[in-house]
Amino acid sequence: MKEYTEKIREIAKRLLNDGTVDMVIGFRKGTLPMMNQPHIATCTDSADELMWDSNCGLNLANYVTDRKEKIGIVAKGCDSRNLVTHVIENKIKRDQLYIIGIPCSGMIDHHKITAMFDTDITSVKESGESITISGNDFSKKLIKQDVLCENCAACTHRNPVEYDELVADLVEEQTDVDPYESVTEIESMDAEEKWNYFEDLISPCIRCYACRNACPLCYCPTCFVDESTPQWVGKSQDPIDVRTFHLLRAFHCAGRCTDCGACERVCPMGIKIREFTKKLNKDCLELYGWEAGLSLDERPPLDTFKTDDPDEFIK
Amino acid sequence: MKLIKIDQQNWNTGIEKAKSAYRVFGPVKEKNDYEFKVLGTNEMPDLNFRNTRLSPKSIIYPQSQVMFTYSIDETKDDCRIMKEVENVTSPMAIIGVRPCDALSFPIVRRNFDTPEYQDTYWIKAYEATTFVGLACNSACDTCFCTSAGTGPFGEEGLDVLIIKDGDDFYTKIITPKGEAFAESAGWGKKEQTDITAKIKELKTAAEASVSSTVSTDKLKNKTILDLYDAPFWEEEAFACINCGTCTYVCPTCWCFDVQDETHGKSGIRMRNWDSCMFPLFTHHASGHNPRNNKYERVRQRFMHKLKYYVDKYDSGIQCVGCGRCIRLCPVNIDIRKICDKMNSFDTESCKCEATSS
Amino acid sequence: MKNFLEHTGIEPGRLHFSWISSAESTKFVDVVKKITHEVKMLDPANKRYVKTEPKVD
Numbered sequence: 092m093k094e095y096t097e098k099i100r101e102i103a104k105r106l107l108n109d110g111t112v113d114m115v116i117g118f119r120k121g122t123l124p125m126m127n128q129p130h131i132a133t134c135t136d137s138a139d140e141l142m143w144d145s146n147c148g149l150n151l152a153n154y155v156t157d158r159k160e161k162i163g164i165v166a167k168g169c170d171s172r173n174l175v176t177h178v179i180e181n182k183i184k185r186d187q188l189y190i191i192g193i194p195c196s197g198m199i200d201h202h203k204i205t206a207m208f209d210t211d212i213t214s215v216k217e218s219g220e221s222i223t224i225s226g227n228d229f230s231k232k233l234i235k236q237d238v239l240c241e242n243c244a245a246c247t248h249r250n251p252v253e254y255d256e257l258v259a260d261l262v263e264e265q266t267d268v269d270p271y272e273s274v275t276e277i278e279s280m281d282a283e284e285k286w287n288y289f290e291d292l293i294s295p296c297i298r299c300y301a302c303r304n305a306c307p308l309c310y311c312p313t314c315f316v317d318e319s320t321p322q323w324v325g326k327s328q329d330p331i332d333v334r335t336f337h338l339l340r341a342f343h344c345a346g347r348c349t350d351c352g353a354c355e356r357v358c359p360m361g362i363k364i365r366e367f368t369k370k371l372n373k374d375c376l377e378l379y380g381w382e383a384g385l386s387l388d389e390r391p392p393l394d395t396f397k398t399d400d401p402d403e404f405i406k
Numbered sequence: 407m408k409l410i411k412i413d414q415q416n417w418n419t420g421i422e423k424a425k426s427a428y429r430v431f432g433p434v435k436e437k438n439d440y441e442f443k444v445l446g447t448n449e450m451p452d453l454n455f456r457n458t459r460l461s462p463k464s465i466i467y468p469q470s471q472v473m474f475t476y477s478i479d480e481t482k483d484d485c486r487i488m489k490e491v492e493n494v495t496s497p498m499a500i501i502g503v504r505p506c507d508a509l510s511f512p513i514v515r516r517n518f519d520t521p522e523y524q525d526t527y528w529i530k531a532y533e534a535t536t537f538v539g540l541a542c543n544s545a546c547d548t549c550f551c552t553s554a555g556t557g558p559f560g561e562e563g564l565d566v567l568i569i570k571d572g573d574d575f576y577t578k579i580i581t582p583k584g585e586a587f588a589e590s591a592g593w594g595k596k597e598q599t600d601i602t603a604k605i606k607e608l609k610t611a612a613e614a615s616v617s618s619t620v621s622t623d624k625l626k627n628k629t630i631l632d633l634y635d636a637p638f639w640e641e642e643a644f645a646c647i648n649c650g651t652c653t654y655v656c657p658t659c660w661c662f663d664v665q666d667e668t669h670g671k672s673g674i675r676m677r678n679w680d681s682c683m684f685p686l687f688t689h690h691a692s693g694h695n696p697r698n699n700k701y702e703r704v705r706q707r708f709m710h711k712l713k714y715y716v717d718k719y720d721s722g723i724q725c726v727g728c729g730r731c732i733r734l735c736p737v738n739i740d741i742r743k744i745c746d747k748m749n750s751f752d753t754e755s756c757k758c759e760a761t762s763s
Numbered sequence: 764m765k766n767f768l769e770h771t772g773i774e775p776g777r778l779h780f781s782w783i784s785s786a787e788s789t790k791f792v793d794v795v796k797k798i799t800h801e802v803k804m805l806d807p808a809n810k811r812y813v814k815t816e817p818k819v820d
Contacts, residue, residue, distance in 0.1 A: 122738060123548070123733070128737055128739075129645040130644070149736070149737065154644075206438040209454075211546050211547040295437070299649045299654050301650075301651050303649075304647035304649045317684070317686045325814070326678050328678070328819050329814065331814040334771075338767075357647070358736075359651045359736070361437070374766050404766075405780045405782050469819075470819035471819065667816065674816060
């Protein structure tokens, strides 16, 4: 990862110095292990703060929405797919962006790792395929593949789909993975079990809206939950209101979600929130052969009409 | 103040006995984390927790709380008259409040219980509650309680402080409320023992385990507008996604929003926690929003906790150093870092930098 | 949307889609009859999906 960091800094400084971009958006080291912070570098000094490791799971496309400057942006596979989606949806122009592509080998799941230990983790060090977790009185070596975020473990688009420059050679894409395993499992339940499954899933929700706000797709000037004239959904902790929020949030991502996992990563309550969007992604793939953000030239399925669109649901 | 020593068995029977007089809350492991829950029969507080994911503030101040009911039926005499809901709280006891969280109640009280204004919902719940604290024998990495006016053995806001030493519970009874609790737990007649030296030893070790500190000494003497106009806000706020995590997990954040919901001819007026991170928080009916930019909202949160509160009440900062916002912030905005920036902010040197560059 | 709602536990049979022209009044009547019949066959939904007043502690 050290090579990635050095290369990112080198590219960022070059772009800032020669005026190609006004800023470079990337990550800088956080104050806690497994917590890096999105960072905006506007000069060579702040470009030296840029870094890369397996804790850069937030989606940086979230930070370019409606910006007017020329922006250099560090993008792994999923970020690049969301940048493509942003371009398609007119949230940014392609020629405003200089995409610094990151061939990605997956991000590690901080929720999972934190839950593995009873005490504080003081440092997380990576070396190749292993991760060493240490605390005040312990040190444990883990295999990175075992502690990947679930979406990364089943990711089939690790390489950026759109980029101006790469920081390293492309990585091999995974082929033998099933991103929809849990969806298939839920599909086999009856209505009652499904209802209860999701009831239990979202029961810890505190409606902080971190899932919505970390998502590059959620850029509405006023979200439906914040709308007051008319008010679409109640604001209390009433379970039906909480569920309405989750259903509608997910549905607004239909055909657009790249399964970057930012929503799940940021949830302070550790809710596996991708269970909602994954179903929509699976449907889009099965009904329209569509995965979001793979091409600048194709319109999304919910944005177009084709005579052979599936219509069995209309009676 | 009385000091007694309780063994494991007396502890268990005491908690069980107290349940007949109090609704007893305690930390319980839920999925991967600890939360405060009402303890059922034979259910014991699980004291192996470091701290709960959410603070105990919601026991006194629920995230959603009904305050009034009303009718909009024109044929009724009480049409459009707000009727206060029954607001009587039976005695409650919260077991295992960490000293940092305990301090949050006196802090929040400064807002909800003033000579000019009394929030009866909060006050009644607060007055009905006995706070049985649990001293921290070792601190988390994100704890900075010793910089925030308390410490791992802090007593402010507590009625009883429990210090756990192996299987023994050293129990410090601090207030009459605490005495009443000990009485109902059957600990009232226990002999006072001299364990002061032992407690002191544990306390010193615990305080030494607090590894992070922040300086707050210069905040009071800064000029509000200097800090307000400080150049670091935009950069520090860049990563913020404006979710409500920091405010909802914070034991001292007290803001709420009032909502009416009508169903048919009847309705309720309730309050829900609100967050200064949300644009809607300051959105005026006219459409104007005085805090329209992200950095302004981030600045508000820190200025409120670390400057406006400091100036208004002269009782330290509106933060207890529990570290929840640091651990749970999705983008690693760290109050320790911001506090240090504010505390060490120097207008003069800043001006020089600005002119020289 | 139908798939998604059913996936999260709303029974098949509660959500219907039909294409009816403004000239097809008889089809409209038939469809409405069919839908009301099918929905009546299901258990009442009020406890689960219909919010009456907020349930808060």
